[in-house]
Amino acid sequence: MKKLFFGCIKRLRIGILIIVALLMVLPLWFIITGSFMGTGEFQSNFQPVLDNTTGKVSWPLLPVYPTLRSYVELLLDSPKFFVVFWNSCKQVFPSLLGQLMIAVPAAWSFARFKFRWKKALFTLYIILMVMPYQVTMVSTYLVLDRLNILDSHLSIILPAAFSTFPVFIMFKFFKSIPESLIEAARIDGAGEWRIFWNIGIPIGSVGILSALILDFLELWNAMEQPLNFLKTKSLWPLTLYLPGISTDKAGITLVASVIMLSPALLLFLYGQKYLEQGIMVSGLNE
Amino acid sequence: MNQTKTAWAFLAPSFLGVIIFVLLPFGDVFRRSFSETITGRYVGLDNYNTVVHNEAFKQAVYNTTRFIITCVPLLLVLSLILSVMIFNLGKHKDLFKTSFLIPMAIPVSSAVFLWKVVFHQNGLLNALLSKFGIEGCDWLNTKAFPVLVFTYIWKNLGYDMVLWLAGLNGISSSLYEAAGVDGANSWNKFWYITLPGLFTTVFIVTVLSILNTFKVFREAYLIAGPYPSDDSIYMLQHLFNNWFTSLDIQKMCAAAIIVAFVVVTVIMILQQVDKKIGGEE
Numbered sequence: 001m002k003k004l005f006f007g008c009i010k011r012l013r014i015g016i017l018i019i020v021a022l023l024m025v026l027p028l029w030f031i032i033t034g035s036f037m038g039t040g041e042f043q044s045n046f047q048p049v050l051d052n053t054t055g056k057v058s059w060p061l062l063p064v065y066p067t068l069r070s071y072v073e074l075l076l077d078s079p080k081f082f083v084v085f086w087n088s089c090k091q092v093f094p095s096l097l098g099q100l101m102i103a104v105p106a107a108w109s110f111a112r113f114k115f116r117w118k119k120a121l122f123t124l125y126i127i128l129m130v131m132p133y134q135v136t137m138v139s140t141y142l143v144l145d146r147l148n149i150l151d152s153h154l155s156i157i158l159p160a161a162f163s164t165f166p167v168f169i170m171f172k173f174f175k176s177i178p179e180s181l182i183e184a185a186r187i188d189g190a191g192e193w194r195i196f197w198n199i200g201i202p203i204g205s206v207g208i209l210s211a212l213i214l215d216f217l218e219l220w221n222a223m224e225q226p227l228n229f230l231k232t233k234s235l236w237p238l239t240l241y242l243p244g245i246s247t248d249k250a251g252i253t254l255v256a257s258v259i260m261l262s263p264a265l266l267l268f269l270y271g272q273k274y275l276e277q278g279i280m281v282s283g284l285n286e
Numbered sequence: 287m288n289q290t291k292t293a294w295a296f297l298a299p300s301f302l303g304v305i306i307f308v309l310l311p312f313g314d315v316f317r318r319s320f321s322e323t324i325t326g327r328y329v330g331l332d333n334y335n336t337v338v339h340n341e342a343f344k345q346a347v348y349n350t351t352r353f354i355i356t357c358v359p360l361l362l363v364l365s366l367i368l369s370v371m372i373f374n375l376g377k378h379k380d381l382f383k384t385s386f387l388i389p390m391a392i393p394v395s396s397a398v399f400l401w402k403v404v405f406h407q408n409g410l411l412n413a414l415l416s417k418f419g420i421e422g423c424d425w426l427n428t429k430a431f432p433v434l435v436f437t438y439i440w441k442n443l444g445y446d447m448v449l450w451l452a453g454l455n456g457i458s459s460s461l462y463e464a465a466g467v468d469g470a471n472s473w474n475k476f477w478y479i480t481l482p483g484l485f486t487t488v489f490i491v492t493v494l495s496i497l498n499t500f501k502v503f504r505e506a507y508l509i510a511g512p513y514p515s516d517d518s519i520y521m522l523q524h525l526f527n528n529w530f531t532s533l534d535i536q537k538m539c540a541a542a543i544i545v546a547f548v549v550v551t552v553i554m555i556l557q558q559v560d561k562k563i564g565g566e567e
Contacts, residue, residue: 106300113293139311162303242395257396
């Protein structure tokens with residue numbers, strides 16, 4: 001009797017997990033299948049929503065007449081899309097590179113050295129990390145204005161490059177390198193730079209990748225900064241371009257969505273381990 | 287002494303950036319919050335007075351607080367339940383984890399198109415409800431608050447679940463074994479071992495979850511624009527954005543200082559609570 005009861009509980013648990021998981025993944029499924037719908041099918045399915053006509057919208061689990069037309073239209077006939085996609089890349093990757101060059105040594109410094117004010121400084125970094133964007137948006141605007149780089153890719157890249165979030169994530173990983181390993185290198189006569197380069201970076205690479213993946217997801221979807229700091233529409237990234245596509249071309253929106261989410265999805269397939277570890281350390285107390 | 291020098295050499299690029307891009311301008315904002323933008327004349331607390339008595343500000347503070355108080359506990363509980371359910375699942379554990387994390391990869395702008403299709407008057411949700419004989423409504427324009435709560439939970443469930451899993455990993459399995467020998471059932475184990483073992487995790491999960499509530503602005507803005515027709519989702523983020531558009535620097539500076547002050551205070555309080563409870567362990 002007791003065994004039967006626990007068997008039921010176990011089934012129930014799997015059942016609930018499957019339902020929640022489906023709810024989570026369903027939007028992705030919709031986007032991907034929707035991107036293969038032809039204009040006619042798209043119209044007949046979504047007209048009640050797009051044009052406010054009567055009747056109910058429907059979204060078949062698989063398109064009835066799958067076609068690549070929307071893909072062709074977006075990739076061959078919309079030169080603007082490439083400009084926008086390239087804008088996103090021009091903003092995200094230099095930001096990540098900047099973070100790499102700036103945050104990695106900073107995290108190393110916090111994790112491996114003792115110095116005055118360290119604790120206060122680190123607390124400051126944590127506070128800056130959790131500050132909502134809205135609090136710093138005026139100050140960022142003022143400094144970008146002063147530096148005369150408003151309305152340029154730099155206005156997105158520079159503030160992102162000095163983000164303190166990756167410092168915090170990488171710090172946790174560097175901290176876990178055993179002191180004895182570094183002592184041994186010191187005794188062998190290795191300089192501080194060599195220890196950082198030959199021991200810190202290889203061993204901490206998991207942490208570096210974790211931080212980069214989390215930051216990529218964040219920057220790739222950044223909307224507030226470009227909305228506030230980029231007036232010229234030709235500089236806009238994907239996040240601002242996508243919502244602007246008119247509703248009669250919604251099929252293209254879905255294709256653009258698929259293209260936009262594929263780098264993130266690839267990261268999930270190949271980097272989930274790093275992503276998870278990055279999230280995990282962000283939650284561990286020192 | 288030597289160590290200090292090396293430490294600063296490694297830290298300098300980052301710290302210089304923080305000074306130039308955050309600290310100095312924020313100091314400037316602090317100064318400006320007490321003065322008039324154009325003349326630079328010192329006006330004392332005038333700007334703060336204007337902000338605090340501004341109707342839009344009051345409403346935004348109310349809505350934002352209501353949103354945080356609704357969402358964060360709900361998210362913490364749901365993600366904790368999920369993580370406990372998934373924790374000792376042998377097979378398929380990774381598959382579930384991936385599924386729960388997928389919403390992080392979905393771009394806000396494509397989520398918005400989906401939400402329109404799902405929550406529209408003629409949308410999928412109402413179609414589903416009508417099958418059960420329930421009258422639907424125009425969710426996005428009349429029930430925007432629950433829709434936004436749902437969005438937030440959907441997006442952050444996986445992230446928080448992974449955080450909890452890290453906490454669960456940190457609890458030594460020998461404790462459970464010992465309790466098992468003493469004849470404790472699953473519920474006892476959860477109540478007396480798992481929950482107390484997670485106290486240190488609670489602090490950081492709460493802080494990160496609160497921070498993430500500010501990011502729902504993206505969905506809210508893309509769905510409903512700068513002035514949502516359902517004003518229950520008019521939040522501080524909208525207010526800041528709209529003041530920014532009209533370049534209301536004076537008001538923004540004062541409001542930024544107020545919000546920064548509240549954020550730091552909340553963190554400090556949570557930290558103290560965390561220390562008190564953690565200290566008793």
